[in-house]
Amino acid sequence: MSTPLRLGIAGLGTVGTGVVKIVRQKANLLAERAGRPVTITAVSARTRDKDRGINISSYAWEDDPVALAKRDDVDVFVELVGGSDGPAKAATEAALAAGKDVVTANKAMLAHHGQALALAAEDAGRVIRFEAAVAGGIPVIKALTEGLAGNEISRVMGVMNGTCNYILTRMQSAGLPYEDVFEEANQLGYLEADPTLDVGGIDAGHKLSLLSSIAFGCEVDFASVELEGIERITIEDINHAADMGFRIKLLGVAQLTGRGLEQRMSPCLVPANSPLGQLEGGTNMVVLEGDQVEQVVLRGPGAGEGPTASAVMGDVMDITRGFRIKTFGRPAAALTKAKPAKAATPAPYYLRMALDDKPGALAKVATVLGTAGVSIDRMRQYMHDDSTAPILIVTHKTTRDALDKALSDMSALDVIATDPVALRIESV
Ligand code: HSE
Numbered sequence: 001m002s003t004p005l006r007l008g009i010a011g012l013g014t015v016g017t018g019v020v021k022i023v024r025q026k027a028n029l030l031a032e033r034a035g036r037p038v039t040i041t042a043v044s045a046r047t048r049d050k051d052r053g054i055n056i057s058s059y060a061w062e063d064d065p066v067a068l069a070k071r072d073d074v075d076v077f078v079e080l081v082g083g084s085d086g087p088a089k090a091a092t093e094a095a096l097a098a099g100k101d102v103v104t105a106n107k108a109m110l111a112h113h114g115q116a117l118a119l120a121a122e123d124a125g126r127v128i129r130f131e132a133a134v135a136g137g138i139p140v141i142k143a144l145t146e147g148l149a150g151n152e153i154s155r156v157m158g159v160m161n162g163t164c165n166y167i168l169t170r171m172q173s174a175g176l177p178y179e180d181v182f183e184e185a186n187q188l189g190y191l192e193a194d195p196t197l198d199v200g201g202i203d204a205g206h207k208l209s210l211l212s213s214i215a216f217g218c219e220v221d222f223a224s225v226e227l228e229g230i231e232r233i234t235i236e237d238i239n240h241a242a243d244m245g246f247r248i249k250l251l252g253v254a255q256l257t258g259r260g261l262e263q264r265m266s267p268c269l270v271p272a273n274s275p276l277g278q279l280e281g282g283t284n285m286v287v288l289e290g291d292q293v294e295q296v297v298l299r300g301p302g303a304g305e306g307p308t309a310s311a312v313m314g315d316v317m318d319i320t321r322g323f324r325i326k327t328f329g330r331p332a333a334a335l336t337k338a339k340p341a342k343a344a345t346p347a348p349y350y351l352r353m354a355l356d357d358k359p360g361a362l363a364k365v366a367t368v369l370g371t372a373g374v375s376i377d378r379m380r381q382y383m384h385d386d387s388t389a390p391i392l393i394v395t396h397k398t399t400r401d402a403l404d405k406a407l408s409d410m411s412a413l414d415v416i417a418t419d420p421v422a423l424r425i426e427s428v
Contacts, residue, residue: 002035002036002037003036004036004037004038004039005034005036005037005039005075005316005319005320006039006040006073006074006076007019007023007038007039007040007074007075007076007078008040008041008043008044008062008068008069008071008073008076008077008078008100009040009042009043009044009078009080010043010044010045010065010077010078010079010080010081010087010088010091011044011065011078011079011082012043012044012045012054012056012080013045013080014304014305014308015080015105015132015305015309015312016043016045016080017054017305017309018305018308018309018312019078019080019309019312019313019316020040020043020056021054021309022309022310022313023038023039023040023313024054030313030320033317033321034317034320034321035321036320038316038320040059041059041060041073041074042059042060042061042062042068042071042074043056043060043061043062043068044061044062044063044064044067044068048063060073065079065081065087065088065090066087066090066091066094068091069091069092069095069098069100070095070098074095075100075101076100076101076102076103076316076319077091077092077095077100077101077102077103078102078103078104078312078316079091079092079095079102079103079104079105079106079109080104080105080106081106082105082108083106083108083109084106084108084109084111084112084113085109085112088106088109089109089113089117092104092106092117092128093120095126096117096120096121096124096126097120097124099124099125099126100126101127101128101129101319102121102126102127102128102129103128103129103130103132103312103316103319104128104129104132104133105130105132105133105308105311105312106130106133107130107134107203107206107207107210108203108206110128110130110133110206110210110220111205111206111207111210111220111222114210114213114219114220114327114328115219115220115332115335117327118326118327118328118332118335119333121327121332122326122327122331122332122333127319127325127326127327128327129141129315129318129319129325129327130210130315130327131311131312132308132309132311132315133206133207133210134160134207134210134211134286135160135284135286136162136284136301136302136303136304136307136308136311137300137301137302137304137306137307137308137310137311138284138286138298138299138300138301138302138311139298139311140211140286140288140298141210141211141214143288143296143298144156144211144214144215144288144329145214145325145328145329146325147296148288148293148296149329150292151290151291151292151293152290152291153216153289153290154255154256154289155253155254155255155287155289156208156211156212156215156252156253156255156286156288156289157251157252157253157254157276157286157287157289158211158251158252158276158284158285158286158287159204159249159250159251159252159276159283159284159285160203160207160208160252160286160302161198161201161203161207161250161284161302162190162281162283162284162301162302162303163185163191163198163199163282164198164199164204164229164230164250165249165250165279165280165281165282165283165284165302166181166190166281166282167181167182167185167199167230168230168233168238168247168248168249168250168267169279169280170184170185170281171233171235171238172238172239172242172247175235176235177234177235178230178233178234178235182199190282190303196229199229199230199231200227200229200231201227201229201230201265201266202227202229204250204252204265205222205225205227205252205263205265206222208225208252208254208263208265209221209222209225209263210328211252211254211286212254212263212338213328213335214329215256215288216254216256216261216338217328217329217330217334217335217336218256218261218335218336218337218338219335219336219337219338220328221261221337221338224261224263224340225264225265226263226264226265226266226342227264227265228264228265228267229250229267230248230267232421233248233267234352234421236352237350237352237421240350240352240392241269241423242272244269244394245271245273246270246271246272246277246425247269247270247272247276247277248267248268248269248423249268249270249276249277249279250265250267250268251265251266251267251268251270251426251428252264252265253343253426256338257341257344257345258344259341259342259344260338260339260340260341261338261339261340261341262340262341262342262343262344263340264343266423266424267423268423268424268425268426269350269424269425269426270426271427274428275287275297275428276428277428279299282302282303282304283299283300283301284300284301284302285297285298285299286298287428342400342401342404343399343400343424344399346397346398346399347397347398347424347425347426347427348377348394348396348397348398349374349394349398349403349422349423349425350392350394350422350423350425351391351392351393351394351395351420351421351422351423352390352391352392352393352420352421353365353390353391353416353417353418353419353420354388354389354390354391354416354417354418355388355389355391355415355417356387356388356389356414356416356417357387357388358415361389361415362381362389362391364413364415365391365393365410365413365416368406368409368410368413369395369406369410371406371409372402372403372406372409373398373402374395374396374398374402374403374406375395375396375398376393376394376395376396377394377395377396378392378393378394379391379392379393380392387417388417388418394425400424403422407420407422
């Protein structure tokens, strides 16, 4: 039998435990498929003596992931520590410098340091693979980098944070307010240690920036992703959207236009009967559009032990088979610096705000919209209390620039009781 490929795994949380299980339980299958065995030689985690439901006594132990990354008996460093900097980055850099390939699930690290790490990998003649970093078990990195390599990609879209999709769909199905469902998600262990990564759209924004780099051949530019979370979405928004035949989704959209690279991750209204509109619970969906293939829709579990470990193992198997590809699908030095652009395509917007309930308040809002060139399609005033009047406006198609001008002028009005929530109505 050929020499085994030896893994050093840093991080034995949910995903790391899942990877250990696959390597142990499917040893024969993996060896048959790759033509050589896959083994684990060493592991590292914060706590050694924790019951993880796996026996790690046959693996060498390292307290420090950097030491693990440098071990002579490790061929591939599997980074499952997490965090954009700190030990994860130090160990990844150490692994590359020591001549190891790297498999990681760390979207934050790549979103912030992807270009530098890709350059370091190429300098060292090593690869970094990160299927598990985007959309859990969905093989979207492979689809984009390999399967669609013959296409010019026009747009990448998707729901890439299962926690947000769980919260939004559960609010709708149970008729519960955001705060209650957030707490439910917390109890179920769905939320990241820092929940703003999920509900602030940051985790999904990291993922989108990685897909953009592959799709459009540009350096990862997470800083330019327009980010908006789901924290201000109310059950009323969800119900209003449903009344109009829409669902609210935390939707990522990236496209390269004449104006530059548009990347946004924000709550949007999508048609209820579209594939994205019908996405329930923690499931993810990524839509890839190319000039030859038109549209490919990938749907699957976005998180969890099995799905994420499955993605890690896909990368490990590529390396075991000798398949080596540049981090973002082309040499890092050839990636361009794209100019960031705001959403260029006009779209209708949903606006919700509360006004002081006094004469002329609505007229002032309508004037601001009209002056900015934003035309009102529909409007409704509903269930107001003694002093404020909640208003719902759906605009005709408008640009984000025009809308932003209107929102900024609106904030200066003396009749706004609650700042507007503005949600793009996306045609998908
Ligand atoms: N917290 C993420 C999600 C999973 O809810 O989709 C890992 O990115």
